[in-house]
Amino acid sequence: MKTIILSLSFLSLLIGTSCKKSDANTADNTKTPKEINDFVATGPKIAIALGGNAWVKTTASEQINNNGLANWTNAGAVTSVYFRTEKPGMVTVALRMKVPSGNSTFKVSTGTQSITKTASNSSFDTVAVGNFNITAKGYIKFDIQGISKTGDYFGEVSDLIISGKPVTDTVSYAKDNIDSRFYWGRRGPSVHVNYTIPDAIKNNVEWFYNEINVPAGSDPTGSYFMSNGFGEGYFGIQVNSATERRVLFSLWSPFPTDDPATIPDDKKIKLIKKGTAVHTGEFGNEGSGGQSYLIYPWAAGKTYTFLTRAQPDAVTNKTVYTSYFKPADGNWTLIASFERPATNTRLKSLYSFLENFNPEMGNIERKANYGNQWAIDTNGNWTEITAMKFTGDDIANRGYRKDVGGGVNGNQFFLRNGGFFSDATALKQTFNRPSTGAAHPVIDFSNLP
Known part of the structure; x- marks a missing residue:
């Protein structure tokens, strides 16, 4: 059962942003990500789409749309990605992202663990982040935050990619956008x-x-x-x-x-x-x-x-x-x-x-x-x-x-x-x-x- 109240705010997210802003709204994010050569963890990889599994805390222009994180300009913005695993253990993390121009330095964190990375790829690619220890089953939150950039945007991020012992077919997250499930999943x-x-x-x-x-x-x-x-x-x-x-x-x-x-x-x-x-x-x-x-x-x-x-x-x-x-x-x-x-x-x-x-x-x-x-x-x-x-x-x-x-x-x-x-x-x-x-x-x- 869903409510009938209409929300202009969420409609604006679906419409997209002007051509002067980041173009994550129009990017083709349906392609399979490239393999991550320096993954330490082994086993299946799962791409968790930010479009259905992330929220951004910001006072600026950042937003989550169906393609992921867009208009990422503010170092104070924190994007949180959630999933649930039924097994603890080491998980290797990467981001599918691009930096429209220049170099961007950002950090990825969960709990007290944090890794800082720099990216400069101008087209969508898989950027390896590193390994994190998941100590208990249940919901896990990964935060993404910008540190410094030489271009106008930190980047556009479509997926958080995970691999390792906690990654099984029982990982819970919004897996597809059929029938607008990214929207319903974020609700x-x-x-x-x-x-x-x-x-x-x-x-x-x-x-x-x-x-x-x-x-x-x-x-x-x-x-x-x-x-x-x-x-x-x-x-x-x-x-x-x-x-x-x-x-x-x-x-x-x-x-x-x-x-x-x-x-x-x-x-x-x-x-x-x-x-x-x-x-x-x-x-x-x-x-x-x-x-x-x-x-x-x-x-x-x-x-x-x-x-x-x-x-x-x-x-x-x-x-x-x-x-x-x-x-x-x-x-x-x-x-x-x-x-x-x-x-x-x-x-x-x-x-x-x-x-x-x-x-x-x-x-x-x-x-x-x-x-x-x-x-x-x-x-x-x-x-x-x-x-x-x-x-x-x-x-x-x-x-x-x-x-x-x-x-x-x-x-x-x-x-x-x-x-x-x-x-x-x-x-x-x-x-x-x-x-x-x-x-x-x-x-x-x-x-x-």
Whole structure:
């Protein structure tokens, strides 16, 4: 599951830079690198593409695009490349790179180990760096930083090439850019809580109640903490920038398209009502439909409550979905009510997810606790939901990113992703949380806005 928020920042990375800048955007990086004659390590070599596995910390013009590190002019810029190995040992490192003009001196580091090299090749070639000792299995970070240069650019780097004992077919990294996997890999893996609904009510759930608490420091920009997901839509909170946060409720159209302009009138999502200060419109790119959001300064460390309702009409074959939001110390707020055509269903396939929608923040960890889940049937009966299955998206399932976590934290479920932590949780496990031991929340449904 991926978020619908569009990001102009990442689109600019894909468009490329002007002709006055480094030309890594147009370089042919599909050729097989030349053999590295002075490798000490033996065994298979792996080329880890920076386009899907690197991030650059800079205050200047450096960027990571599909071809790797481009516009490398600033000695203060640090480019970090990540991969995971299941074996410790000696690894030999090289860079596939070029220096457009002059000579460039740079260093490659991991942990306390650092090697300085000078390169002057004006076309892409393999530049040997040296040997590094990997002391434990798990995620490894290599940093690349410029020291001095005689030309305008330090260079363009497409791949970190590794060989040695740790290099086996179990090394984890974004291995290809099919279906834009470099982009999704840099966003990082999405992880999900798929709730187990008792058979007695699973076809008759009218309301779903859930709570989220994001631990302090676990809410970097680009995070989407989705609470109430169902077969036709989803509802949660986002960190959209350093100054803006949102409560977001979206509903897909039954017409399959990434372009909302192509949806026929009889398949469009219809807004029934919305709350005060709530923005509404359409979304596209990952399916299309109706979207609503409230700009709201929610804070890490506090608990927020989410309530969603489905009201199907078998005669018209339409279903109305409504979502409400409440802070721990406040009242219920209507986000929006949408009508979905060609739909006659209650709430099914209930789930939560955690994702990052900003590829520049895919190397930062995030975490959330999801607790006190209740399903309410059409007769008003409350059922506490205490079981779930932990799953991930395509990037997680392929093992391109293994920094995924989920399970039970006290009497809550939790999700964790990003940051390249090594203590991953195996996907497709089931978990059961303890009951809260309390009566269900009290809601005056007749008085909701």
